Amino acid sequence: MAIPRDEWLGKAQALAVGQTRRTYHNEEHKQNLVVSNDYDRWWCYCHRCHDGATVYKEHVLVGQAPVQQERVMPWPADAAPLGADAQLTQSIYRMLTPKGIDLSVMLPGVPLMQSKAQGRLLVGTSQGWLGRALGNAQPKWCTYSSKTGPAVFAMHPHDRITPGCTAVLTEDFFSAAKIRWAGVPAVPVACLGTRVHSKLLLQLLGCAQVLIAFDGDPAGTAGYVSTAKRLRGLGLTVHRVAIPEGL
Secondary structure, three states: OOOOHHHOHHHHHOOOOOOEEEEOOOOOOOOOEEEEEOOOEEEEEEOOOOEEEEEEOOOOOOOOOOEEOOOEEOOOOOOEEOOOOHHHHHHHHHHHHHHOOOHHHHOOOOOEEEEOOOOEEEEEEOOEEEEEEOOOEEOOEEEEOOOOOOOOOEOOOOOOOOOOOEEEEEOOHHHHHHHHHOOOOOEEEEOOOOOOOHHHHHHHOOOOEEEEOOOOOHHHHHHHHHHHHHHHOOOOOEEEOOOOOOO
């Protein structure tokens, strides 16, 4: 159930664009409510109630047109270990911090590089390398035509889908990393979108159950419906993990 607007929207609108802070919700004695002012929306989430809400802005000023890149990119010639360029590394951490991602804690053992030419953080998975855009570039995630070929889904290098396991499907790699870090007794898998590729489908066939944790937006809901229908048609047990609206 969405939190009523009069309990949070004014607090979110008082923030600067890009700012997030904790505040009180109703009669709670701790600052359990997170409110945020993103460039295209205001949103909130209460860590005690486990409810949230989102209000999309009707008018958004775009300061710079997005840089359109290919979904499958050539491997960058300037790829270097994370930290090789101090300014680029700062940009990477500025992008990750609001998302709740701590590289050293949440992605241990994951190869990490950076490319200044492409403006991307390069993440090595057991299925291939991914590139996460740091600035106003689309798509946010890309794969690479070399370094084992384009990935159609992504997993932590230490994870494997084994017969009888529970798999949790997310849209992107950072969501899967959060589930893994939280200690959920399941194998997190990033679908790199809301579609289950045939290569991933073949690996899921032996699972005891599949949990779908796509984003809490219309695309995530539509992706759940189509994915669940396909998986159940093959005899798999499928459940949805309810993600709060806008999160």
